[in-house]
Each structure stands twice: as structure tokens, then as C-alpha cells.
Amino acid sequence: xxxxxxxxPNIMFKVRSYKTASDVIRNLSSGIDxxxxxxxxxxxxxxxxxxxxxxxxxxxxxxxxxxKYLEELKSKISINVDEFYDLEGIGPKTIKIIYDNLGxxxxxxxxxxxxxxxxxxxxxxxxxxxxMILNKIRLLKKGRGRYLLGxxxxxxxxxxxxxxxxxxxxxxxxxxxxxxxKETIGDIDFVVASNESKKIMDYFISMPEIxxxxxxxxxxxFVRLNNGIDADLLVIPxxxxxxxxxxxxxxxxxxxxxxxxxxxxxxxxxxxxxFDENQKKVAGSTEEGVYHMLDLEWIPPEIRENNGEIELxxxxxxxxxxxxxxxxxKGDLQVHSNxxxxxxxxxxxxxAAKETFGLEYIAITDHTKSxxxxxxxxxxxxxxxxxxxxELNDRIKQGRFDTKPRLSTRSGLESQKAxxxxxxxxxxxxxxxxxxxxAAEVNIMNDGSLDIPNNVLDKLDIVGAAIxxxxxxxxxxxxxxLLKAMENPxxxxxxxxxxxxxxxxxxxxxNIEKLLENAKKTSTLLEIDAHYxxxxxxxxxxxxxxxxxxxxxxxxxxxxPIHFAFLTFGIGQARRGWAKKSDILNTLPLEELLSSIxx
DNA sequence: GCCGTTTTCGGCCCGACTGTTTTCAGTCG
Numbered sequence: 005x006x007x008x009x010x011x012x013p014n015i016m017f018k019v020r021s022y023k024t025a026s027d028v029i030r031n032l033s034s035g036i037d038x039x040x041x042x043x044x045x046x047x048x049x050x051x052x053x054x055x056x057x058x059x060x061x062x063x064x065x066x067x068x069x070x071x072k073y074l075e076e077l078k079s080k081i082s083i084n085v086d087e088f089y090d091l092e093g094i095g096p097k098t099i100k101i102i103y104d105n106l107g108x109x110x111x112x113x114x115x116x117x118x119x120x121x122x123x124x125x126x127x128x129x130x131x132x133x134x135x136m137i138l139n140k141i142r143l144l145k146k147g148r149g150r151y152l153l154g155x156x157x158x159x160x161x162x163x164x165x166x167x168x169x170x171x172x173x174x175x176x177x178x179x180x181x182x183x184x185x186k187e188t189i190g191d192i193d194f195v196v197a198s199n200e201s202k203k204i205m206d207y208f209i210s211m212p213e214i215x216x217x218x219x220x221x222x223x224x225x226f227v228r229l230n231n232g233i234d235a236d237l238l239v240i241p242x243x244x245x246x247x248x249x250x251x252x253x254x255x256x257x258x259x260x261x262x263x264x265x266x267x268x269x270x271x272x273x274x275x276x277x278x279f280d281e282n283q284k285k286v287a288g289s290t291e292e293g294v295y296h297m298l299d300l301e302w303i304p305p306e307i308r309e310n311n312g313e314i315e316l317x318x319x320x321x322x323x324x325x326x327x328x329x330x331x332x333x334k335g336d337l338q339v340h341s342n343x344x345x346x347x348x349x350x351x352x353x354x355x356a357a358k359e360t361f362g363l364e365y366i367a368i369t370d371h372t373k374s375x376x377x378x379x380x381x382x383x384x385x386x387x388x389x390x391x392x393x394x395e396l397n398d399r400i401k402q403g404r405f406d407t408k409p410r411l412s413t414r415s416g417l418e419s420q421k422a423x424x425x426x427x428x429x430x431x432x433x434x435x436x437x438x439x440x441x442x443a444a445e446v447n448i449m450n451d452g453s454l455d456i457p458n459n460v461l462d463k464l465d466i467v468g469a470a471i472x473x474x475x476x477x478x479x480x481x482x483x484x485x486l487l488k489a490m491e492n493p494x495x496x497x498x499x500x501x502x503x504x505x506x507x508x509x510x511x512x513x514x515n516i517e518k519l520l521e522n523a524k525k526t527s528t529l530l531e532i533d534a535h536y537x538x539x540x541x542x543x544x545x546x547x548x549x550x551x552x553x554x555x556x557x558x559x560x561x562x563x564x565p566i567h568f569a570f571l572t573f574g575i576g577q578a579r580r581g582w583a584k585k586s587d588i589l590n591t592l593p594l595e596e597l598l599s600s601i602x603x
Numbered sequence: 604g605c606c607g608t609t610t611t612c613g614g615c616c617c618g619a620c621t622g623t624t625t626t627c628a629g630t631c632g
Contacts (some may be wrong), residue, residue: 014604017615021604055605093621095630136622159625193632218632221620236632238619251617256632263616272618 005085007096008103019280024053027257029062033548040066052258058554068433084110092140101126115141150188151233152506154536154573157182160192163213172200174242179252183305185576187506188541191234194251204239244276251275251493257310258303273298286359301325306579326584332591334363335464336568338445338468338499338531338559343389344370345378346563350389350396350440356565358438363568365594368393369442369464374447374455375472381444382462390442390464400438412545431496441465445499450481452473452488455493461494466601467584468531470499471512478529479513486519489526496601497557498523500540502535508537516545523554529589530554534574535561546581551591555600556583557590 006019028051029036039047040063048059054237061071071396087110088099102108105126106117123134131485153407153559159560167176173196180193198204205225208219218226218234225237240248251259251274266273271280277288278297287297295302302316307313327531339353340346346353350368357363370389371380381389399551446469447455450582455468461467469489477485489495502513523530528547533540538561541549549556558574560567578588589600 014615018604020615024605053605091631097629128621128622128628191632219620224619226620252632254632259632260616267616272617276618397610512609 005081005083005096006392008081008083008085008100009077021053022058024433027059028053031309036062037066048261062194072202082182087111088114088408090547091144094137094140111141111144123313135394145600150190150507152536153182153187153539153576154530154570156192156233157536159213160594161231163192163211164194164263166211167194167196167204168210170204172203172292173198175245177249179305180254182252184255184308185306185573185580186205187536187542188575192229192238194235194237195249195252196237196239197242197248198239199225199241202271205237214509216324218405228406238274238275243285243289247273247277247288248275250291250294250328253305255267255309258308258313261310262298262315265346266302269298271297272366278319290323293350304578307582312413317367324466324481325580328575328583328585328588328591330572331362332588333558333571333575333591335363335367335443335590335597336559336560336571337443337497337557337564338369338533338573338592339366340370340445340561340563341387344375344380346370349566350393350434352565353562354438354440357562357568361568361571362564364437365440365441365535365597367437367468370441371472372444372454372456373447374449376386379457380447382458386444386456386460387463392439393442396440397411400440401515409567443467445470446495447472448485448489449486450477452485454489458492458494462603465498466496467494468497469495472601475503475509475512477512479515482512483515483518486514487522490526493603496603497529497531499531499559500561501530502540502542504540504542506539513542520545520549520552520554527555529557529601532558532574532577533561534554534558534570534572534577535567536570537572539573541581543577543580546578546583550581550583550587553587556587558588559590 006015013554015121032039032051036048039051045059047065048062049053049056051522053063060363065071072149083099083103088094091111100279102114102117104121106122108117110115118134121134123137126130127246164176164178168174175197177191177195179195180191182192198206201222209220209225213229214227215230216228220226223239223247227237228234238248238252258406263273268277271278271286273294277285278294280286284471285464288294292302293589295317300314303317303324304327306602307327309326313324336357340355341350341353342348353368354366357366368389371378372386373380373382411550442452442464442468444461445465446461446467447468448471449455450473471482473483486498486501490498502511502514502516519530522528530541532546541556546556556578558571558573558578559571562568562570589597592600
């Protein structure tokens, strides 16, 4: 609204201040209301980027639920600003001009005016622009939201590989939120190093996956893929590849902060490199070089959110390099078989885990009896399964593990570990070290009790518990349910602790602080479920857990052999939450893991 | 509206692409 209202050329800076302040508030580790309760207006003003004016507006909002300044702006503007916010390519100035000329206040009237051909008569507009606006409205209505990381992963890897193999390409990386392993992806950004820009651009926009060319220049092109996702391509000379990768990986906030750091050191940072006062290029060919030139440790993409990572990188303690690595997992503690809702036998799952993903152990965690939909196991079925697993383990020890069904995986879904393992496959010919753990995914009832008695659970190697029903209970009840399950000495892990499904459902309400406290107190592990539509715990909660030294595990929740590939997403999530190898217990060899769990 | 080892005024991250107002404003990432 400010951008629409003011002629003042400095208004952009005011707008920026509000945006920065809102980002800062969103990223606070404690609530803005708590800060105000504890330290009042002074406390608010101590938050960076919040000064006197914004602090008192926050105070006003906390006390009255309203901000007078905002209400005044709203009454003055009378344009339904929120409706236009997601309309791509049309900003506040354009909306204001249309309003001034035609009195258009909302989206439906804009659509009407455009289809009636009224926009083209406005000075600075044209038939072409009118068409563009109609197009954007149509797209907005279609609701192109964000895509799940796991949904786009194979396709992105496929395009990345294709670019890498194209003649004249020195390097190609899918950057953006994809490289940062965000749980959802808005669009895909490819960065290519090459001196033959035009040739690469021509190739890119002619790829079969592309449905529409949205824009094209000498170094950047924008397209829409067949499945509706937008993709950008940046082609850049080899000696600028590092700075371009840094720039295109984001986040935007991280990039802005980095350019400020550069200015503070008398440099100038853009996607072409770092430049000194004489416009001489001093870094840019590698990403490491860019960070090092600013006296920073290289920052892993997953934590580039301007959320404290730059400060940490400054102090030179090699702390960032201690994040869990993509080949650190030794086992998977949530795996399903066709005894319940899985699709393959225990043997098949074990083989895939071992041969394709290089794991040393898995836990078979089929559902239990109260989960009727999945045909959950009862007490005796669980014990039978444990016996069967024990026999399987004996066969493995004797080297009689059946290695016949070699499973092929989609290339994009293979983990780094899998690639490493394949290279030394010959060494893996003895199967004697793999172990299958008897386990269960026990159902937590409404009162926090379990549907399997402890004397049965204690015969299993490891037990996880999870909530699968009554999501609408109030937060206190839901939290107590989990706390009680954690206090049960037979429960080692809480699976997918908040029950969310990204873009599908919110999950049940949980007091996460209490949950973490109790996990610490009872030595119960919390899971990062790596299935790409769960990624539960989410990054923010992982960070809280790490701060409180609550131990975590990363599980695939595999229902099919190919699902072990999901572990990559879980590790990405853990890294986004600043988790170190030592925070994730299934990075331990089996014996150490078993001696670390609570039973 | 925020901020300060160039400090209480005068700056504020930066470049590419688009359309069209042929030199730049608007928008985006």
C-alpha cells in the first residue's frame, strides 16, 4: 500500500524496512509476544531491524489486535491489495495506474476490464500487456502452488544430467531452493558454466519437457515445464560460476546479507564475482572462493537463510562442516513390510537397504492392531514376525542371504552413499554384517496408552510409537498423549511427531517445547520422517531439538524398496535444522546404537 | 523506517529482462 500511495522516491526504503522487520520476526527463536512480555518496548527495539516506529506498532498490535497506521492506509487506498499480491509480474505501481484510470479495485474487475479491452487505452499500456495480465490472472486462478521436493527431484536431476552432458557445458547445477533442500520448491534454477551461452539457451528452451518460454535473454531464460513448474536457466562463463551459483542458490535474504558483508569489506558482490574498488575481479570461479574472500567459511546451501549462519561462518571454527553428511546414515529405523501396508517382503526390503543404499541395519516397524486400515499386527503376529526376523538374521550370518532380486532404481533417486557403495560393490560380496531388527510402529491411543502390552514390546529389538487417529483433540490432550507414550519404558522413538503431511494437512497440535523437554528427560528419540510429504520434524523443530541436545533419528518410512531414497530428503531436513552427525543416532554402528537407546 | 569504527544525516544489495514512455521504470529473484 505504501508503494501505491507515495510519490516519495525514498518510499522503497520504508517498504524494505517493514519487509526486513517481518523477516526478522518470522525467524526469531522465541515469540515476539514473549519478548514484549519480558522486556517491553525496549526488548522489541533490541531486535535488529526493529526501531522505535515499528516497535510501537508491534506493541499496539499486541495490545489491541490492530495497527491504526495500517487501518488508515487501508481506508485511504480502497484497493483490495491482498488479492493482487500473488499476481505475478504485476506490481503495486501497475495496479495503482489501473485504479487511477479505471477505478479497478479487485481481481475480478481487473479481469473484466482486461477482457473488455479497456486497459490498452491507458498510457504506457498496450494490447500485449493486456493479454499478459489476462494470462497471469488465469495462472493465478489455476493455483500453481509450491511443489514437494520429492515430487520434482527425479525430473530436476534428469535435466541437470542432460545439461551436464551437453557439449560445451563445463558445469551445471540445479540451484535455488532445490539445492537448499527446502521441503517445497517454487521454481527450479539451473546454473550452467559455459562460454557458449547462445547454444546452451537454444538447447534448453527446445527441451521436450518445456511447454512455454516465458522470457529469454543473453544470460538468463525463463520457461515453464510440462508439469507446470517454472524453471530459470543462467548461463555464465566458467570464471564466474562460483559467484553465480552462490547468487542463484539463495536464499534471497542470505544473498542480501552476503552483499552487505562484501560492502563492509570494500568489495562489491554480484553474480559475476567479487570486485574491489578498482572493479578488479578478486573471486568468483568457485563458491568456496567467494566465501573465503569475505573471510567466511563455506556455508552449506541447506542453512543459507540469513538465520545466524553468516555469524557462525565468521568465527572460523569449522563448525559448519560438522553438519551431518549425506553418507553418514548406517541404518533405517522405520521400514514397513507386506505383513501390513508395505508392498514387499522383509527380505526384499533388507536387500534393497543393504545393496542399493549401503545400510548396515534396518528395523521392521509394521503397524499394530488398532490401525485397522493397514491390517495391523496383534501380539502374537508381532512375536511371530520377530521369530521370522531372527531366522533371517541367522541365515545372513551364515552367508545364506538371498541376493537374487536386484532392484533397479531411478537414477535421480540414488543417494550419494549408493553411488559410493556401487563403486566398491565387489567388496560387499559378504552379506554377514547386515542385521534386521524386530520392531513395531505401535499405535498411541487417545489416552496415551499403547495397543500392544509392554511384555510383548520388550521382546522386540526397538520400538517406535506414533499417533494415527483423533487429530482434532486439543493441544493439551494431544501433548499429554505423546508425553505419556514417551514415559513408557518400552518406547524408544516417537515416529513423525507432529503428524503433518505437507500441503495436505496441518498435523495435530503439539506443544513442541514440552515434547522436546520430555524427550530429553526420558531419553526418547524423536524421528525425522524422511518421506517427502512428511519431513516431520520440520527444520525449525530440528533446530530447537539440536539446541536442547535432544537426540534424533532419520528414517525413510519405506513401504517399497525404492523409498530408501527418501533418506536423502531426511538428511537435507536435518541439515536445514543445523543437525550434526552426533545429533542423529542412526549414524552409529548397530552395537553403539543399541547401547544408546533407553531400554 | 533503520542504522552507525565514513555515526544523528544520508545512505540503504544488485543486475537482468520486459515493454515501450527510445532512455528508463517496473518487476523479479
